[in-house]
Amino acid sequence: xxxxxxxxxxxxxxxxxxxxxxxxxxxxxxxxxxxxxxxxxxxxxxxxxxxxxxxxxxxxxxxxxxxxxxxxxxxxxxxxxxxxxxxxxxxxxxxxxxxxxxxxxxxxxxxxxxxxxxxxxxxxxxxxxxxxxxxxxxxxxxxxxxxxxxxxxxxxxxxxxxxxxxxxxxxxxxxxxxxxxxxxxxxxxxxxxxxxxxxxxxxxxxxxxxxxxxxxxxxxxxxxxxxxxxxxxxxxxxxxxxxxxxxxxxxxxxxxxxxxxxxxxxxxxxxxxxxxxxxxxxxxxxxxxxxxxxxxxxxxxxxxxxxxxxxxxxxxxxxxxxxxxxxxxxxxxxxxxxxxxxxxxxxxxxxxxxxxxxxxxxxxxxxxxxxxxxxxxxxxxxxxxxxxxxxxxxxxxxxxxxxx
Numbered sequence: 001x002x003x004x005x006x007x008x009x010x011x012x013x014x015x016x017x018x019x020x021x022x023x024x025x026x027x028x029x030x031x032x033x034x035x036x037x038x039x040x041x042x043x044x045x046x047x048x049x050x051x052x053x054x055x056x057x058x059x060x061x062x063x064x065x066x067x068x069x070x071x072x073x074x075x076x077x078x079x080x081x082x083x084x085x086x087x088x089x090x091x092x093x094x095x096x097x098x099x100x101x102x103x104x105x106x107x108x109x110x111x112x113x114x115x116x117x118x119x120x121x122x123x124x125x126x127x128x129x130x131x132x133x134x135x136x137x138x139x140x141x142x143x144x145x146x147x148x149x150x151x152x153x154x155x156x157x158x159x160x161x162x163x164x165x166x167x168x169x170x171x172x173x174x175x176x177x178x179x180x181x182x183x184x185x186x187x188x189x190x191x192x193x194x195x196x197x198x199x200x201x202x203x204x205x206x207x208x209x210x211x212x213x214x215x216x217x218x219x220x221x222x223x224x225x226x227x228x229x230x231x232x233x234x235x236x237x238x239x240x241x242x243x244x245x246x247x248x249x250x251x252x253x254x255x256x257x258x259x260x261x262x263x264x265x266x267x268x269x270x271x272x273x274x275x276x277x278x279x280x281x282x283x284x285x286x287x288x289x290x291x292x293x294x295x296x297x298x299x300x301x302x303x304x305x306x307x308x309x310x311x312x313x314x315x316x317x318x319x320x321x322x323x324x325x326x327x328x329x330x331x332x333x334x335x336x337x338x339x340x341x342x343x344x345x346x347x348x349x350x351x352x353x354x355x356x357x358x359x360x361x362x363x364x365x366x367x368x369x370x371x372x373x374x375x376x377x378x379x380x381x382x383x384x385x386x387x388x389x390x391x392x393x394x395x396x397x398x399x400x401x402x403x404x
Contacts, residue, residue: 011139011140011141011142012140014139015136015139015140023041023042023353023355026344026347026353027039027041027353030347030351035351036351037351037352037353038350038351038352038353038374038378038381038382038385039353039373039374040352040353040354040370040371040372040373040374040379040382041353041354041355041371042355042371042373043181043242043243043248043327043328043371043373044248044371044373045242045243045246045248045327045373046246046373046374046375047246048246049245049246049247049250049283049287050245050246050287050290050294052286052290053245053247053283053284053286053287053290054283055286056282056283056285056286057279057280057282057283059282060278060279060280060282060283061279063279065278066277066278066279066282067278067279068278069274069275070274070275070276070277070278070281071275072266072269072270072274072275073101073102073266073275074100074101074102074254074275074276074281075102075278075281075282076096076097077281077282077285078102078281078282078284078285079096079097079100079101079102080096081284081285081288081289082094082096082100082102082254082256082288083095083096083099083100083256084288085288085289086224086226086256089213089214089224090224090226090227091227092224092226092227094226094256094257095259098259098262098263099232099256099257099258099259099262100254100255100256100262101254101255101256101262101265101266101269102252102253102254102275102276102281102284103238103252103253103254103255103276104251104252104253104273104275104276105240105242105251105252105253106209106211106238106239106240106242106253106254106255107133107253108251108253109238109253109254109255109265110131110133110134110137110175110207110209110238111133111136111137111140112137112265112268112269112272113137113207113236113255113261113265114137114138114140114141114143114173115137115140115141115268116264116265116267116268117141117172117173117205117261117264118138118141118142118143118172118173119141119142119143120141120142120143121142121143121144122138122141122142122143122144122172122173123143123144123146123167123170123171123172124138124143124144124145124146124171124172124173124174124175125146125148125163125167125168125171125173125174125175125204126138126145126146126147126148126174126175126361127147127148127150127158127175127176127177127361127363128147128148128149128150128360128361128362128363128364129150129182129183129357129360129361129363129364129367130175130176130177130180130181130182130360130361130363131177131181131182131209131211131360132359132360132361134175134177134207134209135147135175135361138173138175143172143173146167146171147361147362147363148162148163149362149363150183150185150363155185156180156183156185156330157178157185157187157191158176158191158195160194160195160198163198168198168201168202168204169202171202171204172204172205173204173205173206173207174195174199174204174205174206174207175207175209176195176206176207176208176209177208177209177210177211178191178208178222178223179212179213179215179216179222179324179325179326180326181209181211181212181326181328181360182328182330182355182357182360182364182367182369183328183330184323184324184325184326184328184329184330186216186220186222186324186325187223188223189223189227189228192223192225192227192228192231193228196225196228196229196230196231196234196235199234199235200230200233200234203234204234205234205235205236205261206225206231206234206235206236207235207236207238208225208235208236208237208238209237209238210222210224210225210237210238210239211238211239211240211242211243212243212325212326212327213239213244214243214244214295214298214299215243215244215298215299215302215325215326215327216299216324216325217299217302217303217306217322217323217324217325218303218322218324220324220325222325224237225237225257226256226257231257232257232258233258234258235257235258235261236255236256236257236258236261236262237255237256237257238253238254238255239253239254239255239256240252240253241253241284241287243327244287244295244298245284245287245290247283247284247287250280250283250284251276251280252276252280252281252283252284302327302372304376305372305374305375305376305379306322306323306329306372307322308376308379308380309329309370309372309379309383310322310329312379312380312383313329313331313383313393315383315387316383316386316387316391316392316393317392317393317394318331318332318393319393327371327372327373328369328370328371328372329369329370329372330357330367330368330369331367331368331369331370331393332366332367332393333357333366333367333368334391334392334393334394335394338356338358338365338366339356339357339358339359339364339365339366339367339368340356340358342356342368343355343356343368345391346368346386346391349385349389349391350382350385350386350388350389350391351385352382352385352386354368354369354370355368355369355370355371356368357369
C-alpha cells in the first residue's frame with residue numbers, strides 16, 4: 001500500500017539533503033564495486049579513544065548503579081569535571097550546578113537549542129559556510145536564516161559591520177564557530193570582544209561552537225567566548241569529546257555559559273531524552289582529566305598530517321596556508337568547477353572522498369573540505385591518485401577532469 005498521502009512536516013521538507021548521508025550512499029556503491037576508498041570526507045577521527053578512557057568505561061559498565069536512567073542534567077561529577085576543565089584551560093569560573101549541561105554530542109545540543117529558543121519567523125544570523133546544524137537546527141525550528149557570507153579576503157571571519165542595523169535589530173540568535181569547521185579559520189581575541197559588544201548592543205543570543213578547542217598547532221591557543229567579560233550574560237558555548245579524544249561514536253558533549261539559556265535547553269531535553277549513559281559520563285570525566293602529554297601527542301599527529309598534505313597539494317598547484325587549528329584543510333576547486341562536480345569527479349576517478357563546500361551553505365561553493373583523519377601513508381596514496389588522474393589546481397587540469 002502506498003503512503004504517498006502521508007507527507008512529512010514542512011520543517012522536514014524544508015531541509016536540503018544532508019550531504020554526509022548522500023556521501024555514505026556513494027561510498028557504499030563504490031565499495032560494492034571493489035574500489036579501495038580513502039575516506040577524507042567526515043571529521044571522524046581514526047583510532048580508539050585513549051586507553052584510560054576505555055578502562056574507565058569498562059569499570060563503570062561493571063557497576064550496576066550506572067545501568068539505570070541517568071540524571072537529566074548529567075552526573076554531578078561530570079559537570080564538575082567540565083567546569084574544572086574550563087577553569088584549567090581558560091581561567092573561566094562556572095557553576096557546575098547551573099552553568100554546565102552534558103549533551104548527547106554537541107550536534108544534538110546545538111539543534112535542540114534552536115528548538116528551545118527559536119519561534120517561527122525569528123531571524124537567526126548564521127555564517128556561510130558553517131557546520132550544517134548551525135543552520136539546519138534553526139530551519140527545523142522555523143527560523144528565518146540570514147546568511148553571513150564569509151570571504152577568504154577577510155580570513156573567513158564574520159564581518160559584523162556588514163550586517164544591516166535593521167537585520168541586527170530583528171535577530172534573536174547568532175551561531176558562530178572558531179576555530180572553524182569547515183574553513184579551519186581562527187579568530188583573534190579582538191574578534192570575540194567585538195562580537196560580544198555587538199550582541200549586547202542588539203540583544204542577540206550568542207551560540208559559540210568550540211568543538212576544536214584543543215586541536216590547535218604551532219603554539220596557537222583558541223579563545224573561549226566565555227573568557228570575554230560580559231559574554232556569559234548573553235551567550236553559551238558548546239564542546240564535544242568527539243575530536244580531541246577520539247570519542248565520536250560515544251556521543252558525549254556539553255554546553256556551558258548563561259544559566260537561564262541552559263535551563264531552557266534542559267527543559268526541552270527533559271521532554272525528549274534521558275541524558276547520557278552514566279558509564280559514558282564517567283569515561284568522559286577521565287578524558288577531561290588526561291595530562292597535557294596526551295593532548296600534545298594529538299596535536300603533533302594532526303600537525304604532521306597537515307604539513308604532509310599541504311606540501312603534497314602544493315606539488316599539484318594548490319597554495320594552502322598552514323592552518324592553526326582543526327582537523328581540516330579547506331581547498332579551492334580548480335577554476336571553473338563547482339564543489340559538487342569536483343568532489344564527485346575526485347571520488348569517481350580516484351576513490352578519494354572529500355566533502356563539497358556547498359554542503360556547508362552557499363558560502364562554501366567553490367571549495368572542498370579535506371579531513372586529516374588518516375595517517376600520512378594513506379594521505380600519500382591519495383596524493384598519488386590525484387597525480388595519476390591529472391587532478392591539479394590549474395585551468396589545464398579542468399579539461400582533463402571534465403573529459404574523464
